[in-house]
Amino acid sequence: MEERRKEEVNGVISILVVDENEILRRGLVSLLGEYPEFKVVGQASDPEEALSLANQLQPDVVTVEVRMPGIGPGTLISSIQEKSPQAKTLIITSSDAEEDLFAAIRDGALGYVLKEVNLNEIVSAIRTVARGETVISPSIATRLFNELRRGYTDPCAAGESDLSPRELEVLRLVAQGAPNKEIASRLFVTEATVKAHLRRILQKLRAGNRTEAAAIAHARGLIE
Known part of the structure; x- marks a missing residue:
């Protein structure tokens, strides 16, 4: 515990790597060890x-491969968060x-990146989720945007999911990882x-939680 407090003071990010593929897992561990x-x-x-x-x-x-044998991605993520509430899941x-x-977003993952990305993108993603912010691989974000745009065209046209300026302010702070107390203080x-x-916000965006709401808002271009 004392060692962990020293790491927090020094700004070191502690990481648990979860992947059934030994070669990929050990490779990632080795590469991250260079930072x-x-x-x-x-x-x-x-x-x-x-x-x-x-x-x-x-x-x-905690970095996680969602396709793990014997357990669904959402179940694994939520179970990890029960065991380690402060951990951010990438x-x-x-x-x-x-x-x-x-499933990953609904159950609390802050980031979702593909293994095809380069090391710099993985490093950046780890830094991002460690700050409590969200990140999604560009290729997935583009497809997600297209799906959401098709799925939400009618509600938007009817004005059912229009967010007020204040709701957008709240959503931007949520996307930055701010807790409710901090949002209240800043606003x-x-x-x-x-x-x-x-x-x-959750009702208008049809989101299951604040992380999913932030992801939807990013995909739809509501927030940067």
């Missing part, structure tokens, strides 16, 4: 080991299936007001 700001504290090849290490190590970031996967993306409103805005 002084990162410390890979553990690696897991199956869900059971991942949950045990998440509970034991309490990492800042999906690094070979799957570009929309059902995997939406000079109460936390109850922030929660009310969030309820309306």
Whole structure:
């Protein structure tokens, strides 16, 4: 615990790498080891080991391959967060299936990047989710945008999902990883007001949680 406090002071991001493919897992661990700001504290090849290490190590970031045997992507992510509530989950996967993306977002993942991206993009994604912000691979974001645009054309035309300027302000802060208390302070409103805005945002965007709302807003170009 004392070592972890020192790492936090020094700004080191502790990482748990979860992937059943040993070659890819060890390769990522080796590459991340070249960055002084990162410390890979553990690696897991199956869900059971991942949950045990998440509970034991309490990492800042957990990188996860969603296609793990014996467990769905959403279940694995939510289970990791139960074991390590402060950990930010970044999906690094070979799957570009929309059902995997939406399951990951719904259950709390902050990032979703494909293994085909270069190392710099993975490093950037880890830094982003460690700050509590969201990131999605450009190729997936483009396809997601097109799907959402088709799926939300009618509600938008009817004015059912138009966000007010204040709701957009709240959504921008959510996308930056700000908790309700900080949002309330920055907008000079109460936390109850922030929660009310969030309820309306989720309803208008048909999102299951704040992370999914931020992803939808990014995909639709509502926020940068």
